[in-house]
Amino acid sequence: MSPTSNLFLGSGFFDFGAADRVGYPYGLASDVGGGTSFSPFHTMMAAYYVAARARPRPA
Numbered sequence: 001m002s003p004t005s006n007l008f009l010g011s012g013f014f015d016f017g018a019a020d021r022v023g024y025p026y027g028l029a030s031d032v033g034g035g036t037s038f039s040p041f042h043t044m045m046a047a048y049y050v051a052a053r054a055r056p057r058p059a
């Protein structure tokens with residue numbers, strides 16, 4: 001899973017639930033070819049932002 005690449009390319013959110021249901025392993029990665037940074041810290045920050053955005057908001 002590369003959050004900066006997914007955001008940059010507009011390829012959507014990674015479906016953790018579906019990956020867990022079928023036993024698909026996943027990890028955090030950076031992809032400067034499709035993303036914006038080699039920095040693991042920038043990638044972790046982007047993962048946090050994506051997770052916060054994907055979380056349902058209380059009414």
